[in-house]
Amino acid sequence: MPTRPLNATAASLLGFLHEGPMTGWDLVARAQERIGDFWSLTRSQVYRELAAMESVGLVEAGARESRDRRPYALTETGRAAFAEWVDREPGPESIRYPLLLTLAFGSHVPAGRMAEFVAAHRAVHAERLASYERAHADLIAGGFDPYARATLEFGLTYEKAVLTWFDGLASEVRGGRTFVDMPPTEPETAT
Amino acid sequence: MPTRPLNATAASLLGFLHEGPMTGWDLVARAQERIGDFWSLTRSQVYRELAAMESVGLVEAGARESRDRRPYALTETGRAAFAEWVDREPGPESIRYPLLLTLAFGSHVPAGRMAEFVAAHRAVHAERLASYERAHADLIAGGFDPYARATLEFGLTYEKAVLTWFDGLASEVRGGRTFVDMPPTEPETAT
DNA sequence: CCGCACATGTAAGACGTTACATGATTGT
DNA sequence: ACAATCATGTAACGTCTTACATGTGCGG
Numbered sequence: 001m002p003t004r005p006l007n008a009t010a011a012s013l014l015g016f017l018h019e020g021p022m023t024g025w026d027l028v029a030r031a032q033e034r035i036g037d038f039w040s041l042t043r044s045q046v047y048r049e050l051a052a053m054e055s056v057g058l059v060e061a062g063a064r065e066s067r068d069r070r071p072y073a074l075t076e077t078g079r080a081a082f083a084e085w086v087d088r089e090p091g092p093e094s095i096r097y098p099l100l101l102t103l104a105f106g107s108h109v110p111a112g113r114m115a116e117f118v119a120a121h122r123a124v125h126a127e128r129l130a131s132y133e134r135a136h137a138d139l140i141a142g143g144f145d146p147y148a149r150a151t152l153e154f155g156l157t158y159e160k161a162v163l164t165w166f167d168g169l170a171s172e173v174r175g176g177r178t179f180v181d182m183p184p185t186e187p188e189t190a191t
Numbered sequence: 192m193p194t195r196p197l198n199a200t201a202a203s204l205l206g207f208l209h210e211g212p213m214t215g216w217d218l219v220a221r222a223q224e225r226i227g228d229f230w231s232l233t234r235s236q237v238y239r240e241l242a243a244m245e246s247v248g249l250v251e252a253g254a255r256e257s258r259d260r261r262p263y264a265l266t267e268t269g270r271a272a273f274a275e276w277v278d279r280e281p282g283p284e285s286i287r288y289p290l291l292l293t294l295a296f297g298s299h300v301p302a303g304r305m306a307e308f309v310a311a312h313r314a315v316h317a318e319r320l321a322s323y324e325r326a327h328a329d330l331i332a333g334g335f336d337p338y339a340r341a342t343l344e345f346g347l348t349y350e351k352a353v354l355t356w357f358d359g360l361a362s363e364v365r366g367g368r369t370f371v372d373m374p375p376t377e378p379e380t381a382t
Numbered sequence: 383c384c385g386c387a388c389a390t391g392t393a394a395g396a397c398g399t400t401a402c403a404t405g406a407t408t409g410t
Numbered sequence: 411a412c413a414a415t416c417a418t419g420t421a422a423c424g425t426c427t428t429a430c431a432t433g434t435g436c437g438g
């Protein structure tokens with residue numbers, strides 16, 4: 001039975017396991033920190049994928065340790081499956097942005113409300129940009145992995161672009177006056 | 192029974208139905224063209240949501256027409272449900288970009304392969320930008336809806352940013368030489 | 383009369399989220 | 411002693427995708 005191709009979430013777990021055996025908990029943490037910005041996953045999913053992958057021999061569960069920790073290790077089969085996955089054309093990206101949906105139906109949104117939404121979302125992006133900028137500084141300081149850098153720079157570029165977009169929004173959309181007090185067009189304060 | 196809050200996909204259907212009764216088929220087409228770039232949905236989903244919404248009275252199915260066309264119309268309840276939905280804080284956006292995942296595990300990707308992936312994805316984005324630019328020209332020409340314009344401009348900004356990112360990728364990542372022949376940094380040809 | 387675009391739907395499964403249940407260890 | 415954090419897992423459900431099945435009407 002030629003087990004159907006890995007899904008990206010499972011594959012990423014195998015990817016992390018190349019760095020050594022890890023528990024589900026550890027994997028969640030690592031995934032959150034390393035790919036969380038463009039690939040989300042939950043605890044539930046992780047435990048499920050690990051169990052599934054164990055049953056087909058892609059990973060091997062070790063003995064339970066102290067707090068019931070159960071480390072999983074990559075098997076040779078798992079390594080091969082990962083290699084195959086990583087060699088495949090990555091699928092198209094998908095963005096799902098509820099704010100844009102609301103905006104698309106903007107003519108049905110009560111006056112002022114859209115301005116609130118926009119302001120709130122802008123703030124989130126501003127903060128995210130700032131945090132990326134901090135991370136970037138750290139990364140550069142640490143003399144680093146070009147791959148981590150590339151993904152981080154994607155985030156940086158993306159957040160900057162989104163902020164630019166927010167600041168260019170027509171006043172009909174943004175609302176003449178926002179509720180949250182916030183200077184109108186200051187680019188970003190980071191580091 | 193206080194029917195649990197609408198999901199965004201169903202809500203968008205109600206949104207379109209404000210423009211008049213439509214069949215599932217029509218809704219798919221309209222959604223694809225108007226929100227498809229940031230909110231995907233499939234035929235299956237649409238027919239299912241319509242059936243579900245009919246059963247709780249948010250829409251009303253009309254008599255079958257020629258090719259079995261079955262138009263759905265918004266009810267007052269549906270209108271109210273939509274109004275409530277659109278007045279709620281839109282959730283956070285999510286990006287899922289498999290290329291970034293592959294990139295994050297770039298050290299496991301065979302040499303040259305990454306360059307291929309990157310080139311292919313860059314081409315997709317370049318084309319998308321071009322198509323947005325065409326749409327933008329049309330929109331401006333037609334003297335238009337600020338909401339449609341705002342969402343389109345999001346796409347424009349996003350695609351430009353992504354291309355910028357592609358062109359700034361370190362050579363370790365992009366590969367010195369790509370397979371597909373393509374001038375290295377030309378910004379975009381549109382219209 | 384044939385092929386294509388139109389049109390609706392079902393079924394099954396993959397994927398993702400949320401809520402719940404349970405307990406061990408560490409630090410205070 | 412107690413709270414916080416670590417750690418695993420199940421159950422239930424919601425959402426999305428893919429494949430299949432079926433038939434209509436139009437244009438050449």
